[in-house]
Amino acid sequence: xxxxxxxxxxxxxxxxxxxxxxxxxxxxxxxxxxxxxxxxxxxxxxxxxxxxxxxxxxxxxxxxxxxxxxxxxxxxxxxxxxxxxxxxxxxxxxxxxxxxxxxxxxxxxxxxxxxxxxxxxxxxxxxxxxxxxxxxxxxxxxxxxxxxxxxxxxxxxxxxxxxxxxxxxxxxxxxxxxxxxxxxxxxxxxxxxxxxxxxxxxxxxxxxxxxxxxxxxxxxxxxxxxxxxxxxxxxxxxxxxxxxxxxxxxxxxxxxxxxxxxxxxxxxxxxxxxxxxxxxxxxxxxxxxxxxxxxxxxxxxxxxxxxxxxxxxxxxxxxxxxxxxxxxxxxxxxxxxxxxxxxxxx
Numbered sequence: 001x002x003x004x005x006x007x008x009x010x011x012x013x014x015x016x017x018x019x020x021x022x023x024x025x026x027x028x029x030x031x032x033x034x035x036x037x038x039x040x041x042x043x044x045x046x047x048x049x050x051x052x053x054x055x056x057x058x059x060x061x062x063x064x065x066x067x068x069x070x071x072x073x074x075x076x077x078x079x080x081x082x083x084x085x086x087x088x089x090x091x092x093x094x095x096x097x098x099x100x101x102x103x104x105x106x107x108x109x110x111x112x113x114x115x116x117x118x119x120x121x122x123x124x125x126x127x128x129x130x131x132x133x134x135x136x137x138x139x140x141x142x143x144x145x146x147x148x149x150x151x152x153x154x155x156x157x158x159x160x161x162x163x164x165x166x167x168x169x170x171x172x173x174x175x176x177x178x179x180x181x182x183x184x185x186x187x188x189x190x191x192x193x194x195x196x197x198x199x200x201x202x203x204x205x206x207x208x209x210x211x212x213x214x215x216x217x218x219x220x221x222x223x224x225x226x227x228x229x230x231x232x233x234x235x236x237x238x239x240x241x242x243x244x245x246x247x248x249x250x251x252x253x254x255x256x257x258x259x260x261x262x263x264x265x266x267x268x269x270x271x272x273x274x275x276x277x278x279x280x281x282x283x284x285x286x287x288x289x290x291x292x293x294x295x296x297x298x299x300x301x302x303x304x305x306x307x308x309x310x311x312x313x314x315x316x317x318x319x320x321x322x323x324x325x326x327x328x329x330x331x332x333x334x335x336x337x338x339x340x341x342x343x344x345x346x
Contacts, residue, residue: 037278040066041091044081046074046177047136047265051300052094058294059285065278074100074177075333082107086272091279094135094267094286097181098127099333101266105131110268111276117284125264125305127329132268134328135286136295137303138230139321140182140261142170142251145219149226154251158186158228158259159194162201171207171215171227174345178212178230178263183340184331185261189324192339199343208345213237217244226251230263235301235314254322262323265302 045052049071056067070090072080078100081088088109095101104110110131118126118133125134144154155161161170173179187195207224209215215227216234237245253259267286269279285291292309295302303311303318311318340346 037063037065037275037281039275039278040068041273041275041278041282042068042070042089043092043094043282044077044090045069045071046077046093046095046100048096048300051136051294051298051302054294054298055282055286055291058290059282062285062290063278063281065281067282078103078333081109081270085109088270088272090270091273091275092267092269092282093132094265095177096138096263096265097177098264098266098328099181099184099331099336100177101132101268102127102329102331103333104268105129105329109270109272111271111273113269113283114280117280117287120284120287120306122305124325127266128327129329131329132266133283133287134264134305135267135283135291136265136300137262137305137318138178138232138265139252139303139316139318139323140228140259140263141231141234142226142228142253142259143216143219143234143245143248144226144251145222145224145247146249147247148222151249151251154226156253157255157257158253159190159198159257161205161228162198164205167205168207169225170205171209171218171224172202173209173211173215173229174202174206174340176211179228180333180336180340181263181331182228182258182261184333184336185263185324185326186258187332187336187339188326188330189258189261192335195336196339196343199339199345203344213244216248220244220247222247228259231315232301235312236299239299239301239314252316252321254320256322256324258324260321260323261326262303262318262321264305264328266328 212229212233273279287306289307292304292306295304
């Protein structure tokens with residue numbers, strides 16, 4: 001996740017006159033709009049700022065509902081919500097990864113998501129509990145230096161990175177929520193013993209960088225042969241100048257390997273919301289046709305997960321990733337950070 005200033009506040013202001021409250025009634029079920037809600041809401045946002053701003057601007061234009069966005073990291077904002085409890089000014093919480101959502105859910109702070117919103121998102125992209133929903137997704141990928149490594153030399157499984165032959169040959173950003181979500185999936189899929197052993201080997205084998213973009217740049221410059229990151233860093237750079245990915249290839253583990261994990265970005269409505277109808281309306285909009293087309297047509301290069309909207313055509317289709325089945329509600333950030341701390345990675 002790109003660095004952000006502490007709880008930067010961005011406000012999307014409703015456009016005048018023509019977008020008055022009557023616009024709320026124009027939202028149709030076809031595009032994920034909702035006739036419910038008016039006034040204003042506050043979003044605690046741990047998704048990419050530019051992506052959420054696109055969602056918010058489009059939502060405000062359609063509904064007339066004003067949205068204040070407070071930006072921060074997954075961990076920062078989930079911990080703040082835990083501290084604020086019922087006194088939180090937040091109406092909606094959006095994250096990049098599932099563990100932060102689960103933390104807030106386990107604290108009993110989420111209201112149920114409206115069924116009409118849940119129905120827009122396939123079951124594999126939302127938690128079994130229905131306390132929040134997927135809004136986007138990102139795939140784990142091993143990027144590699146095409147000048148130094150041939151495809152047939154790449155590991156068949158993410159677990160192979162723990163082998164002695166991979167010492168010093170791969171990189172990651174263990175302090176980030178992205179990587180910790182990948183480890184959380186490993187924990188759920190393979191258990192604590194396997195996860196602990198893999199993290200212990202990672203301490204010996206991996207080069208540590210601050211941020212996925214930095215790790216990919218290190219691969220591109222020849223500092224390290226491979227890096228375990230999320231897919232959109234590569235595609236986003238390729239869509240710009242490609243200067244940080246010109247020498248980089250992408251390797252998808254597939255075969256339901258832990259390294260084929262697809263992380264679900266989440267959205268939930270707080271029980272303490274002072275404007276629950278508008279908050280639910282935003283979540284329905286994001287997972288609806290118009291909201292998901294922001295992913296399809298925009299520059300985030302995250303996967304669309306709702307309303308049968310195809311993802312960006314540049315991406316490997318979700319169905320071809322052969323991702324393991326992981327219930328987002330079972331991802332556990334607390335145990336993961338404990339295990340990573342024990343391994344000397346945090």
